[in-house]
Amino acid sequence: MIEILEGSELDSNTYIVKDEKILVIDPGIDSKKILKTIDPKHVDIIINTHAHIDHCLNTILFENAEVMLHREDVKEAEKGSFYGTWNFINKKVNIKVDKELKGNEIIETGKHRFRVIHTPGHTHGSICLFEEKEKILITGDLVFAGGFFGRTDLGGNPRELINSLKRILKIDFKDIYPGHGGIAGREDVEDALLNAKYLFETELE
Numbered sequence: 001m002i003e004i005l006e007g008s009e010l011d012s013n014t015y016i017v018k019d020e021k022i023l024v025i026d027p028g029i030d031s032k033k034i035l036k037t038i039d040p041k042h043v044d045i046i047i048n049t050h051a052h053i054d055h056c057l058n059t060i061l062f063e064n065a066e067v068m069l070h071r072e073d074v075k076e077a078e079k080g081s082f083y084g085t086w087n088f089i090n091k092k093v094n095i096k097v098d099k100e101l102k103g104n105e106i107i108e109t110g111k112h113r114f115r116v117i118h119t120p121g122h123t124h125g126s127i128c129l130f131e132e133k134e135k136i137l138i139t140g141d142l143v144f145a146g147g148f149f150g151r152t153d154l155g156g157n158p159r160e161l162i163n164s165l166k167r168i169l170k171i172d173f174k175d176i177y178p179g180h181g182g183i184a185g186r187e188d189v190e191d192a193l194l195n196a197k198y199l200f201e202t203e204l205e
């Protein structure tokens with residue numbers, strides 16, 4: 001089971017998997033939400049779907065965990081700028097990345113296996129994580145319920161975003177677990193692709 005801790009306001013959703021290994025995806029900025037649910041000492045792996053502060057800040061709580069981030073976003077996390085989003089909290093923190101992801105890695109926790117899919121667009125190093133048994137796709141800020149998609153002006157690129165939406169539509173997922181808001185489905189991704197094409201049409205011509 002993938003546990004969902006919903007983010008409030010600016011905060012991201014956090015996803016937790018408690019198998020033989022404990023995995024936390026996008027620990028977010030509200031530490032109370034995390035500490036109520038889990039003891040940071042026991043967490044083995046942190047995966048940040050991308051280097052925006054609303055997804056990454058609480059990574060600093062987990063001193064024993066192996067921290068993973070796509071290699072194209074590592075510099076922004078390690079220097080503490082997070083593509084300018086450090087401004088959201090007005091405090092500079094640096095995050096040390098232990099494992100730079102490239103895409104296609106399999107991360108195993110015991111009962112679950114997550115495939116890393118590089119899906120740039122919201123940031124250059126944004127990833128999705130596909131859990132093959134439950135067919136859940138964790139998408140960070142690539143796509144949201146209602147056909148919305150992540151902004152591209154904080155380290156992203158509209159053309160890459162459109163290609164990434166096309167790419168995830170080829171995956172046999174059942175549910176989308178996004179970085180903000182509730183669970184989404186295939187129709188939401190299809191709508192997001194249409195909306196993104198429409199919005200960026202003139203920009204891309």
Ligand SMILES: [Zn+2]
Nearest residue numbers: 050052122141
């Ligand atoms: Zn973001």
